[in-house]
Amino acid sequence: MPEVKSPDDDGVQIDMISAERMEGLTSMEKIRIILDGVRDGNIVILEEGLTPDEESRLIEVTMTEISPDEFNGIEIESYPQSGDDEGGFLGRLMGKESTPKKLTVIGPANQIETLHKDETLISALVSRN
C-alpha cells in the first residue's frame, strides 16, 4: 500500500491523474472524480483532457453544484486543440473517438487564477483559500 499523507493545512493538494486511471471510466465517473477533488479544494491535473462532450457535461454538472458561499465553480485550463490531431471528420466517420490528449488543470474558481495563456504555455496562480 503506498504511503498517503494527510494534506497540510497550509498547503494546496495537487492530484495528478494518469490517463491510465481515467481509461475505461464513464463520462460521469470522470466528472465525479474531478468535481469531488475540486470541491475538496484540490487542484486536479489530468494527463489527458476530456473529450468535448465530457467538457460540455462537466460545465453542466458544475453549474448544478454551485452554491452561494460554498462553491463558486471551477477554473479549467488546457492547451487549445490544434484540430489536426483529432482525426477530423474522416476519423469520426470511421468511428474513431476523438481523444484530446491535452494536459488539463482544473481547480476551484476562487483558488486558481490564469495569469497567461497561449498555444504552448499556461501560467496560473494557485492560492490557499
Add this chain to the structure above:
Amino acid sequence: MGLLTELRDSISRAAATLFSEQDPKRIGIYGPPNAGKTTLANRIARDWTGDAVGPESHIPHETRRARRKENVEIERDGGTVEIDIVDTPGVTTKVDYTEFLEHDMEKDDAVRRSREATEGVAEAMHWLREDVDGVIYVLDSTEDPFTQVNTMLIGIIESQDLPVLILANKIDLEDSSIQRIRNAYPQHETIPLSALEGDNMDEVYDKIAEYFG
C-alpha cells in the same frame, strides 16, 4: 376530368407543403457573458420581425433562460432564409453572487440571480448538445478571445459538426481588435460588427444566409 385535375393539383400542393419545405433551422447564439448576444438577437429580430427577443443589460447574466424567436425570415439575393434564433445565457464555468453585489444589488437578489444564471448556463449547454442546428458565436472584440470557455465551446461545436459563424462584436469601441479573434480561431471565418450600432449587419445577414440557409 376538371374536378380530378383540380383534386390532383391540390393534393400535390399539399404534399409539397408537407414534405418539401424544411423546418427553419434553429441557430443558437452562444458566447461568454456580456459579449452582446441579446443585443444581436434583438437586432436580428427587430430588423426582420419588428419584435425584440429579450432585455439587454451591462450586468452579466441578464439572460438566464434560453429564448427562441421563431420563423425569422431573412431576405437575401431575392430569396428568403427562415431561421429560429435561440438567444442563450452566457457560458461560464463559475458564478459568484458577490460580483452582482458590485452592481448595487441586495444579497438576496444577487443570490437569486446567481442561481438562475447557473441554471441558464446548464440549459444553454443542453441546447448545444441536443437542440441547435448551427451556431453564431459572439465575442466581445475588446476582450481577449483566448479564454478556456471560448476554446472549449468552439471545440464542443466543432465536435458536433455544427456550422459556426464567429462574430467579432463591439467594433464601435476603441479597444476593439478583430485580428486578435482571427488569430485565436483561424479555422473559422470572423465577421466584424456592432450589434448595438447596427454596423456591418448586411455582411452578417449575407453570412447567415450562406452558412445556415
